[in-house]
Amino acid sequence: xxxxxLIVIGNGMVGHHFLEQLAARPEKSLFEVTVFCAExxxxxxxxxxxxxxxxxxxxxxxxxxxxxxxxxxxxxxLNDAVTAIDRDRKTVTxxxxxxxxxxxxxxxxxxxPFVPPIPGHEHEKCFVxxxxxxxxAIRAAARGxxxxxxxxxxxxxxxxxxxxxxxxxxAHVVEFAPGLMSVQLDAGGSELLKNKIEDLGVTVHTSTxxxxxxxVDGRLCMRFQGDRExxxxxxxxxxxxxxxxxxxxxxxxxxxxxxxxxxxxSCRTSDENIFAIGECALxxxxxxxxxxxxxxxxxxxxxxxxxxxxxxxxxxMSTKLKLLGVQVGSIGDAxxxxxxxxxxxxxxxxxxxxxxxxxxxxxxxxxGAVLVGDTGDYDQLLQYHLNAIDxxxxxxxxxxPAADGAAPALGAxxxxxxxxxxxxxxxxxxxxxxxxxxxxxxxxxxxxxTRASTGCGGCSALLKNVIDEELAALGxxxxxxxxxxxxxxxxxxxxxxxxxxxxxxxxxxxxxxSGRGCELCKPTVASILASLWNEHIHRKPHVGxxxxxxxxxxxxxxxxxxxxxxxxxGGEITPDKLIVLGQVAKKYNLYTKITxxxxxxxxxxxxxxxxxxxxxxxxxxxxxxxxxxKSLRTVKSCVGSxxxxxxxxxxxxxxxxxxxxxxxxxxxxxxxxxxxGCTRECAEAQSKDIGVIATENGWNLFVCGNxxxxxRHADLFATDLDDTTLIQYIDRIxxxxxxxxxxxxxxxxxxxxLEGGLDYLRAVVIEDKLGIGAELETxxxxxxxxxxxxxxTAIEDxxxxxxxxxxxxxxxxxxxxxxxxxRGQPRPAxxxxxxxxxxxx
Amino acid sequence: xxxxxxxxxxxQPICQRSDLVADSGVCVLTGDRTLRTVxxxxxxxxxxxxxxxxxxxxxxxxxxxxxxxGVIARGLLAEIDGELTVASPLYKHHYRLRDGICLEDNSVRxxxxxxxxxxxxxxxxxxxxxx
Ligand code: SRM
Ligand SMILES: Cc1cc2nc3c(=O)[nH]c(=O)nc-3n(C[C@H](O)[C@H](O)[C@H](O)COP(=O)(O)OP(=O)(O)OC[C@H]3O[C@@H](n4cnc5c(N)ncnc54)[C@H](O)[C@@H]3O)c2cc1C
Ligand code: SF4
Ligand code: FES
Numbered sequence: 001x002x003x004x005x006l007i008v009i010g011n012g013m014v015g016h017h018f019l020e021q022l023a024a025r026p027e028k029s030l031f032e033v034t035v036f037c038a039e040x041x042x043x044x045x046x047x048x049x050x051x052x053x054x055x056x057x058x059x060x061x062x063x064x065x066x067x068x069x070x071x072x073x074x075x076x077x078l079n080d081a082v083t084a085i086d087r088d089r090k091t092v093t094x095x096x097x098x099x100x101x102x103x104x105x106x107x108x109x110x111x112x113p114f115v116p117p118i119p120g121h122e123h124e125k126c127f128v129x130x131x132x133x134x135x136x137a138i139r140a141a142a143r144g145x146x147x148x149x150x151x152x153x154x155x156x157x158x159x160x161x162x163x164x165x166x167x168x169x170x171a172h173v174v175e176f177a178p179g180l181m182s183v184q185l186d187a188g189g190s191e192l193l194k195n196k197i198e199d200l201g202v203t204v205h206t207s208t209x210x211x212x213x214x215x216v217d218g219r220l221c222m223r224f225q226g227d228r229e230x231x232x233x234x235x236x237x238x239x240x241x242x243x244x245x246x247x248x249x250x251x252x253x254x255x256x257x258x259x260x261x262x263x264x265x266s267c268r269t270s271d272e273n274i275f276a277i278g279e280c281a282l283x284x285x286x287x288x289x290x291x292x293x294x295x296x297x298x299x300x301x302x303x304x305x306x307x308x309x310x311x312x313x314x315x316x317m318s319t320k321l322k323l324l325g326v327q328v329g330s331i332g333d334a335x336x337x338x339x340x341x342x343x344x345x346x347x348x349x350x351x352x353x354x355x356x357x358x359x360x361x362x363x364x365x366x367x368g369a370v371l372v373g374d375t376g377d378y379d380q381l382l383q384y385h386l387n388a389i390d391x392x393x394x395x396x397x398x399x400x401p402a403a404d405g406a407a408p409a410l411g412a413x414x415x416x417x418x419x420x421x422x423x424x425x426x427x428x429x430x431x432x433x434x435x436x437x438x439x440x441x442x443x444x445x446x447x448x449x450t451r452a453s454t455g456c457g458g459c460s461a462l463l464k465n466v467i468d469e470e471l472a473a474l475g476x477x478x479x480x481x482x483x484x485x486x487x488x489x490x491x492x493x494x495x496x497x498x499x500x501x502x503x504x505x506x507x508x509x510x511x512x513x514s515g516r517g518c519e520l521c522k523p524t525v526a527s528i529l530a531s532l533w534n535e536h537i538h539r540k541p542h543v544g545x546x547x548x549x550x551x552x553x554x555x556x557x558x559x560x561x562x563x564x565x566x567x568x569x570g571g572e573i574t575p576d577k578l579i580v581l582g583q584v585a586k587k588y589n590l591y592t593k594i595t596x597x598x599x600x601x602x603x604x605x606x607x608x609x610x611x612x613x614x615x616x617x618x619x620x621x622x623x624x625x626x627x628x629x630k631s632l633r634t635v636k637s638c639v640g641s642x643x644x645x646x647x648x649x650x651x652x653x654x655x656x657x658x659x660x661x662x663x664x665x666x667x668x669x670x671x672x673x674x675x676x677g678c679t680r681e682c683a684e685a686q687s688k689d690i691g692v693i694a695t696e697n698g699w700n701l702f703v704c705g706n707x708x709x710x711x712r713h714a715d716l717f718a719t720d721l722d723d724t725t726l727i728q729y730i731d732r733i734x735x736x737x738x739x740x741x742x743x744x745x746x747x748x749x750x751x752x753x754l755e756g757g758l759d760y761l762r763a764v765v766i767e768d769k770l771g772i773g774a775e776l777e778t779x780x781x782x783x784x785x786x787x788x789x790x791x792x793t794a795i796e797d798x799x800x801x802x803x804x805x806x807x808x809x810x811x812x813x814x815x816x817x818x819x820x821x822x823r824g825q826p827r828p829a830x831x832x833x834x835x836x837x838x839x840x841x
Numbered sequence: 842x843x844x845x846x847x848x849x850x851x852x853q854p855i856c857q858r859s860d861l862v863a864d865s866g867v868c869v870l871t872g873d874r875t876l877r878t879v880x881x882x883x884x885x886x887x888x889x890x891x892x893x894x895x896x897x898x899x900x901x902x903x904x905x906x907x908x909x910x911g912v913i914a915r916g917l918l919a920e921i922d923g924e925l926t927v928a929s930p931l932y933k934h935h936y937r938l939r940d941g942i943c944l945e946d947n948s949v950r951x952x953x954x955x956x957x958x959x960x961x962x963x964x965x966x967x968x969x970x971x972x
Contacts, residue, residue, distance in 0.1 A: 059909075068948050485920070516894070518919035519928040544864030548915045548930035551865075556930055560910035607915075807870040807885065808860035814885065816904070816911045831909065 003032040006305070007092055007102040009082045009247065011035050014278030014294035015108030016043035016064045021299055023072040027306040033074040034100055036092070038081035039131060042066060047291055052135050053163050059831070061132075085251040087271055104273055106301060107248060107261060111241040111279040111289070116151070120213030125220055125234045129160045138236060142167040145233035149173075149222065151210060153180040157238035158323040161202050164236065165324070172203045172230065174222070176239075179206060184319060184330035188345065189370040192354040196326045196373065205230070243280045243287055256282040265311035267301045275301045288315055291455070292423040299426070316386060316423070320371075320378045329375040332368035332385045333358055341367055346399045348373075355399040357381065364390050369399075379462045387419045413469050421462055424455025429466055436470040443467060482743065483520040486513040490668065490743045494528050503533060504541040523547050524743040527630055530666035531738045532779075534786040536793055538800045549628035552804065553790055554610055557603060559828040561817050562610060564590070564602040565627035566617050567663060570637040570655035570675075571598030580620040588613055591825045597634035597672070599625060604819060604826050608806045614791045623789040626663065630744075632671045635659035636684065640677030640694070647677035649694030654723075655683075658692070658730065664787045665734065665780075668741040668750075672707075686714045689747040690730055695719065699726050703733060703761070706748035715751070715758050718766065728777065732765045735776040852957070852964040861890035861963065866927065868903050868914035871967050884967065886954060887914035887927070889938060894925060899938040900956040900965050905929045906949060913951070 008015055019035065022028055037043075042064035052061065069076040077094070084093045091101045113128035115121050127138050142148065148164035150157045153175030164171040173180070179190030180197070194204050205224075212223040213235065222230045243260040254262045254270035260282025267275045277297035279289055288294060293315030303310040320329040336343050340361025347354050353373035360367055366384040371377065377399055384391060384398075392398070415421075417430035427450045435449040443460075446467055447453050453460045481487045486509075488496070493508070502508045505525050509517060517525075526545035530537060537543075537550055549555050554562035566581070581600050585592045588609055590602040605613055614624075626632060637655030641647030655675040662671070674685040675692040685691030691702035697720040705714025718729060741750040754760060763769040794800045806814050819826035820833050855869050872883045885903040903911045908931035916927040919935060921944060926935040935944040941951035955966040 065948070071948065484922075515923070516891075516918070516920040516925070518921060519917040519933065520919075522917060522919075540863075543862060544918060547917060548912070551915065556912065556915070558908075558910065558931065560912045560931075802860075803862065806868060808867045808888075809856040809869045812870055812883075814911055815883075816885075 004030060004103040005101060006031040006033045006104045006106070007100060008033065008035045008106045008108060009092065010108035010110055010244075010278070010280070011037035011039070011043045011064060011076070012108060012110045012278065013043055013046055013063065013291050014110070014298050015106075017291075017295045018106060018108060018277060018298035018301060019064070019069070019072070019074060021302045022305070023074070025302065025306060028072070031104075031305070033072075035069070035074055035076045036080055036082045036094055037076065037078050039133075040079045041132075042069065042076060042078065044132065046130070049129075049132070049135065050159050050163050052132060053139065053166050057831075058132055082247060085247055085274075087251055087274075090273070102273075104305060105275070107269070107274065107276040107280055108278045108298075109244040109247065109280045111243050111287070113237060114240045114242045115237045116210075116239050118210050118213055120215075120220075121237070123213060123215065123220060123235075126213065127234065127236045129156060129163075129236055129238050135163075138163070138234070139167065141234045142169055145169055147172065147232045148234045148236065149230060149232040150236045150238055152238035152240065153177070153204065153206065154183060154238065154240065155181055155319070155321070155323070157236075158197070160236045160238050161197075162324045165200075165202060169233070170203075171201075172205065172232070173197075174208050174210060174224075174230070175204070175206045176209050177206065180204065181328070181330075184334055184370075185328070185372070186335050186356060186370050188347070188356065189328075189330075189334075189354050189372045192347075192352060192372045193323075193326060193328060196352050197324055200324050200326075202324060241279065241287075241289060243282065245280055248276070248280070256285060260287050263297075263312075265313060266304050266309070267297050267312055268304070275304070277301055283312060284314055286314065288317070290315075290317060290319070292426075293317075295424065295455075296426060318382055318385070320375050320382075327371070327373060327375040329369070329371035329378040329381075331370075331378070331382050332366070334368045334370045336368065338367055344396045344399065346396070348401075357395065357399055359391065359395060363395065366391060366395075371399075379459075383415055383419055383462075387416055389414065389416075413473075415466075421466060422450075422452035422455065422459040424459075425451040427452035432463065432466050433470050436467055437474070440467075441471065482524060483518055485509065485515045485517050485521050488512065490524055490528070491740050493525065494531075494739055497525075497528050498532055503529070505529070505545050506541065517545075519547070520743070523550070523630075526550070527666045527668065527743075531783070534664075534666075534783050536788065536790060538790070538794060538797075538803070543803075552607065552610065553624060553628055553794065554605065555628050557828065559817055560607075560814070561603070561828070562605045562607065563627070564605050564610070564613055564617070565595070565599060565625035566622035567625040567659070568599040568634075569659040569663075570635055570652050572637075572652055572656065577620060577622070580617070580622075584613060584616050587616075589819070589826055591827060598636050599634060601627070604828070606806065606813060606817060607804055608811075608813065611795050611801050611804050615795050618789070618792050618795065623663070624791040629666065630669050631664065631666050632659070632662045632673070634672060635662075636672075636674035636688070638675070638677050638682035640675075644677055646680060647694070648696055649677055649699065651675040651677035651683065651692075651694055654692060654694075654699070658690075658727070661727070661784055662730075662734065664790075665738070665783050667734070667738050669744050669746045671734070671747070687711065688714060690733070692726065698722050701726060701729055703758075704747040704751040706746050708746075710748070712748040717758070717762065729765055731780040732773055732776045733761065735780050736761070736764060736772075739776075852955075852959075852966050854959070854962045855886075855956075855965045856888070856963050858958060858961045858963060861888060863890055863892050864918060865889070866914040866916065866918075868911075869965070871965070885911050885914075886965065886967075887916075888956065888963065888965075889914075889918060889927065891918065891925065898956040898958065898963070899925075900954040901927070901936065901938060901941055902951040902953075904951075905931065905934070905936075906951075907934050907943065907946070908932050 044061040080094045080096045082092045082094050091099050093099045113130050148169040149172045150161045151174050153173045161171045161173050180193050209225040210222050220232050245259050245261050248261045261276040263276050263281045269276050278294040297312050300310045300312045318331040336358040341358050343358050345356040356370045358368040369381045415429050419429045421429050431450050435446050440446045440449050453463045522545040585602050591604050593601050595601045635655045637651045640651030671689045673690040674683040674688045676683040676685045677694050685693050686702050687705045687707045691714045693700045699721045700719045701717045702714035703717045706712040818829040820829045866887045866889045870885050886900050887903045889899040903913045905913050912930050916929045919926050919928045925938045928935050936951050941953040943949040957964050
C-alpha cells in the first residue's frame with residue numbers, strides 16, 4: 001500500500017497536538033509524516049513559558065520528545081524552516097535546501113509578536129516574549145539592569161511585566177489605550193486591575209504612545225507623545241501577535257484582509273489539500289490566540305484526514321487567569337456590545353473586587369462577565385454562558401458575596417450533558433459521567449480516562465464537583481479511605497493500632513488491609529507507629545516503610561544528593577558550634593545556607609558521606625533537626641527579655657524548652673512553632689502551628705497557623721497561661737492532632753475540618769470534655785521519654801550504617817552526581833555542564 | 842539476508858544476600874573496574890528484594906530519566922492495581938518492577954534485568970530484557 005505523504009509545517013503547541021492526536025489513531029499507518037520545525041527543539045508549553053523564569057527548565061516545558069516522534073514513526077526536522085510551497089508540484093522547500101513532496105499539507109506556523117515600528121525598536125536591548133530563546137535573551141539583559149519596560153498592557157504584556165519583576169527589575173507597563181487588557185475587560189474592570197497592579201509595585205502608564213527609543217548614556221530613553229520620557233535598561237514589546245502567514249502568502253493561498261490564512265469549517269484553506277490550524281488560521285475573520293481553539297482545529301483536521309467529518313465553528317475565548325497575583329476573568333461579551341444588553345455591577349473598593357455580568361434584553365441569559373480581584377464565580381458563570389442556562393430569578397446573587405447560605409449555587413447537576421467541562425481537551429460533562437459510570441471512582445482515574453484537567457488545569461475544581469456529584473448520584477460513598485490497601489481513614493487506623501497494640505505494618509496489613517501497601521499507606525502507618533510506640537525508624541520492620549527522606553534521615557535534593565540540617569533549638573547557637581558547622585561544610589564541600597527556620601542547612605552531601613558528617617556534628621554536640629520528618633521542625637524565637645528593651649518574658653528559654661520537649665514527635669504533617677517575647681511578635685508566632693506570645697502575666701497561646709501554600713493566621717486559644725498550663729495545653733492539642741488528623745494534614749486544615757472548630761478544641765483541651773486529657777498527656781510523656789537522636793543511634797549501629805552505601809558492591813562514588821561552583825560555593829551541575837549525565841547505552 | 846541474533850544470558854555475581862534489605866532497595870554498580878565482570882560500561886542498577894513476592898528479586902535501572910538522577914534504589918515499593926512498582930523518590934513516578942514501564946508516562950521505560958540467588962550470592966544478567 002502506498003502511504004499518503006503528510007507534511008506538517010510548524011511544531012508549536014497546536015502542531016504537536018495534531019501529531020499526538022494522529023498518533024493515537026489506527027489510521028496513523030496510512031500516512032508518511034514529516035514535520036518541519038523552525039525552532040531548535042520540538043514543541044514546548046508556551047502557555048507556561050513564564051515558568052521558565054520561575055525555575056522550570058526547557059525540559060520541564062517540553063511537550064514533544066524526539067524519541068516519542070521516532071516511536072510514532074514521524075520524521076522530525078528540527079531547526080529547519082520551510083521557505084516555499086510549490087502548490088503545482090506539491091512540494092515544499094526548506095532552508096536547508098531539502099525538498100519534499102506532499103499529498104496533504106498542514107500549516108501550523110503560529111504567530112509572531114508584533115513590534116510597532118517606533119524608531120529605535122531594533123536596539124539590542126529591545127525584546128519580544130514568545131520563545132525560550134527570547135526569555136534567555138531577556139534574562140541575560142536583566143543582569144545588572146535596574147528597570148524594564150513592557151510596551152503593551154494586554155494579557156501577555158502583564159505576564160511579561162511580572163517576569164521582569166521576578167528578575168528583580170523595577171517594572172513598568174506602557175499602554176497606548178486608556179486601559180489595561182482592553183480586549184477582555186471593560187473600563188471599570190480595567191481601572192481596578194490597574195490600581196491593584198500598581199499596588200504591587202508595577203508602574204502603569206496608560207494612554208501613552210511611544211514615539212522614539214534612543215540610547216542615552218548606555219541606557220534607553222523612551223520618548224512619549226506630549227514630551228514625557230522614561231529611562232530604562234531594557235524594553236519588551238508585547239503589542240499583540242500577527243499570524244505567521246508569509247508562506248501561505250507567497251503560495252497565493254487566500255488570506256484575510258489583515259492577514260491570517262483563511263480556513264473553512266473543516267480547517268481547509270483555499271487549496272483543498274492544505275489545512276491550517278492554530279494561531280496562523282483565520283476563521284470567520286477571527287484569529288484564535290489561545291490553545292484550546294487551536295487544539296479543536298487540530299482534532300478536526302485529524303478527523304478530516306481520517307475521512308470523518310467534524311466542523312470547527314469558532315470557539316469561546318473566555319479566560320481566567322492570575323496576573324501578578326491578581327485574579328482576572330473575562331467571559332463572552334465582556335463589553336456588553338450586544339443590543340439590549342443590561343449590566344449588573346458589583347464593586348467592593350475596600351477589598352478591590354469588581355464583578356460585572358452582562359445579560360441579554362430578557363435578563364434570562366448571560367452574555368458575558370468581567371471579574372477582577374476574585375474569580376471564584378468564574379466557573380459557574382461560564383457554565384451559564386456556554387450552555388445558555390436560564391439565570392435564576394435574582395441573577396445579581398451570582399456575583400454578590402454570599403450572605404449566609406443565600407447564594408444559589410449552580411450545582412454540577414444542573415449542567416446539561418453537553419456542557420464542556422474541560423476546554424483544553426474538549427471534554428463534556430457527559431463524557432465524565434460516562435467515565436464514572438464505567439467504573440472510574442477518583443479524580444485521577446477520570447483524568448486518565450478522559451484527559452480532562454490535564455491541560456491548563458483550570459477546570460479541576462469543576463471536574464471534581466461533577467465527579468463527586470455523579471458518585472453521590474450512583475449511591476457511592478465519596479471515598480475517604482487511606483488508599484487501595486486500607487479501607488479506613490487515618491484516624492480509624494490510628495485507633496486500631498492503638499487499641500490492638502499493633503507494632504508492625506505487616507501485622508496491620510494482615511489484620512485490616514489487603515495487598516502489599518503503597519507509598520501512601522506505608523509512610524502513614526510508619527508515622528502512626530512512631531507516634532504511638534516511638535521505635536527507631538530504622539528498626540528492621542520499619543525500614544521499607546519510609547519515604548527516602550526518612551529512610552536516610554536527610555532531604556534528597558534534585559540531583560540525588562542530600563541536605564543536612566542539625567537542630568539549633570530556638571535559633572540560639574554558640575560561636576564554637578557555628579565554627580564546627582563551617583568546618584564540616586568546608587571539609588565535605590557543602591553549600592551552606594541560613595534557612596527560614598533560624599538554622600543552617602548544609603546541602604550536597606553524598607549518601608555515603610552522611611554518616612561521617614553526622615559523626616562530626618554529633619561529636620560537637622549537635623542533634624538531628626528532623627528536617628526530613630513529618631515531625632517538629634523548628635521553634636523560632638526572638639531574643640526576648642534578656643536583651644530586648646521591650647521583652648516581657650524570656651522567649652528564648654521557653655523556645656528551647658518546647659523545642660527540646662517536642663523534638664522527635666512524629667505527626668501527620670510537619671509542625672512549626674514560635675515564641676515571641678512581647679506583642680511586637682518578632683518571631684511570627686501567629687503563622688505557626690503552635691505560637692506562643694509573652695504577656696505581662698504569662699503566655700498567650702495561638703494555634704493552627706500556617707505559612708506555605710495556603711497561609712492561615714493562628715487562632716488565639718488561651719491567654720495569660722503560666723508555664724505549666726501552657727505545656728499541658730500544647731501536649732493535649734498536639735496529641736489530639738496526632739490522633740485525629742488525616743494523612744498529610746497540617747494543623748490549619750485539621751482545625752478547619754474539625755467539627756465544632758476552635759470551641760470544640762477548647763472544650764476537649766481546656767474542659768476535658770471527652771475525658772481523655774490525662775491519656776493524651778501520658779501518651780506525650782511517653783514520646784518525650786523515649787526520645788533518641790536518630791542519627792546518634794544510627795552511627796553507632798553497623799547494621800544501620802550499611803544502608804548508607806551508594807553501591808553495596810563497591811566503594812566507587814556515583815559519578816552522576818556532579819557539582820559546579822557558583823558564588824564561591826558548590827551547586828548541582830545542570831545538564832550540559834556535566835560531561836556525561838545520561839546512563840551509557 | 843536473514844540475521845539471527847543469539848544472546849546468552851551472562852550471569853554475574855553482583856553482591857551478597859546480606860547486602861539486600863527486605864522490602865526495600867539497594868544499588869549495585871556493574872562493570873566497575875574493581876569488579877571482575879563481563880560488561881564494560883559501568884551501570885548502576887537497583888535491586889529490590891521482596892521476600893513474600895514471586896519472584897523475590899528485581900533488578901532495574903537506577904537512573905530515573907524523568908527526574909534526571911540516579912535514585913530508583915531509594916524509592917518506596919508500592920503496589921498499584923496489583924502490580925509491584927517503585928515510586929521514584931524525587932517526583933514519585935511509578936515504575937513497574939517487572940518491565941520497567943512508567944505508569945504515568947508509558948513511553949518511558951527503565952531497563953530490567955534477570956536476577957537470582959545462588960546460595961548466598963546474588964546473580965544478575967546485564968543485558969536488559971523481560972523476564
Ligand atoms: C531550607 C528551607 C528553605 C530555606 O532555605 O530557608 C526549606 C526547604 C524545604 N521546604 Fe520549606 N523550607 C524552609 C522553611 C519553610 C517555611 C518558613 C518557616 O518555617 O518559618 C515555610 C512556611 C511556613 C509553614 O510551613 O507553615 C515552608 C513551607 C514549606 C512547605 C509548604 C507547607 C504548607 O503547609 O503549605 C513545604 C511542602 C510540604 O511540606 O509539603 C516545604 C517543603 C520543603 C522541602 C522539605 C521540600 C523537599 O521536600 O525537598 C525543602 C527541602 C529542605 C532541605 O532539603 O533541607 N516547605 N518552609 C527552610 C528550612 C527551615 C528549617 O530550618 O527547617
Ligand atoms: C507568554 C505566553 C503566554 C500564553 N498564555 C496562554 C494562556 O494562558 N492560555 C492560552 O490558551 N494561550 C496562551 N498563549 C498562547 C498560546 O501559546 C498559543 O495560542 C499557542 O502556542 C498557539 O500554538 P500554535 O502551534 O498555533 O503556534 P506556536 O506555538 O507559535 O507554534 C508555531 C511554530 O511554528 C514554527 N514555524 C513558523 N513558521 C515556520 C516555517 N516556515 N517552517 C517551520 N516552522 C515554522 C514556529 O517557529 C513555531 O515553533 C500564551 C502565549 C505566550 C507567548
Ligand atoms: S518580640 Fe518583643 S521581645 Fe522579642 S525581639 Fe521583638 S520587641 Fe523584642
Ligand atoms: S480547561 Fe484546561 S485542563 Fe481543562
